[in-house]
Amino acid sequence: MTGTVPPDEALAAIAAVLDPPLTIVTAAADGQRAGCLVGFHSQSSIVPGRYSVWLSKANHTYQVAVLSSHLAIHFLTAADMELAERFGTLTGDRADKFAGLAVTAGPGGVPLLDQCASWLAVRRTAILDDGGDHACLAAEPVAASWAEDFRPLLTSDAAHLEPGHDSAERPGVGGAGRTRAGG
Numbered sequence: 168m169t170g171t172v173p174p175d176e177a178l179a180a181i182a183a184v185l186d187p188p189l190t191i192v193t194a195a196a197d198g199q200r201a202g203c204l205v206g207f208h209s210q211s212s213i214v215p216g217r218y219s220v221w222l223s224k225a226n227h228t229y230q231v232a233v234l235s236s237h238l239a240i241h242f243l244t245a246a247d248m249e250l251a252e253r254f255g256t257l258t259g260d261r262a263d264k265f266a267g268l269a270v271t272a273g274p275g276g277v278p279l280l281d282q283c284a285s286w287l288a289v290r291r292t293a294i295l296d297d298g299g300d301h302a303c304l305a306a307e308p309v310a311a312s313w314a315e316d317f318r319p320l321l322t323s324d325a326a327h328l329e330p331g332h333d334s335a336e337r338p339g340v341g342g343a344g345r346t347r348a349g350g
């Protein structure tokens with residue numbers, strides 16, 4: 168693709184080449200735990216340190232995350248494909264994704280997945296909903312763990328996964344479908 172192209176087409180092509188590492192973002196509020204596979208995430212300030220994630224408004228995780236003070240961002244490795252499948256294809260609307268997993272309560276009670284050696288626990292500072300199908304949750308890191316030999320699981324490694332929610336869905340409108348979608 169060269170020259171002037173429709174912006175949506177160009178964006179899809181650029182996103183495919185960027186191939187971001189995959190994370191699992193977890194949250195807890197009102198006695199509920201939630202988490203989903205997330206490819207939309209980035210450091211968003213150096214001083215002070217900030218990290219942002221973008222959650223689909225269709226997801227159960229978003230519903231819980233907007234009520235929670237803290238989030239945890241788990242950086243997946245090439246060995247975490249099963250975990251990626253569990254958190255990226257099931258929905259907390261219908262399944263307990265944490266069943267059988269070792270979990271530790273982190274800052275603000277956020278669930279930390281013991282299997283993941285590299286994670287950031289963050290305190291939410293802002294939410295930006297600009298009308299897109301994902302909302303930005305900005306946050307400040309408050310605790311972290313990092314494995315030296317970290318090798319990321321990439322979005323292209325998970326191209327075969329069918330997301331538990333289509334990003335076009337809205338809770339209460341059409342229910343928790345399981346159709347093809349991006350984040």
Ligand SMILES: Cc1cc2nc3c(=O)[nH]c(=O)nc-3n(C[C@H](O)[C@H](O)[C@H](O)COP(=O)(O)O)c2cc1C
Binds near residue numbers: 224
């Ligand atoms: C490769 C891949 C990347 C994804 N990236 C995101 C993302 O950046 N943000 C998001 O909210 N959902 C993303 N999803 C979708 C959710 O992980 C998926 O719909 C999940 O089943 C939602 O679970 P929940 O309803 O329990 O929150 C992605 C899914 C896949 C397969």
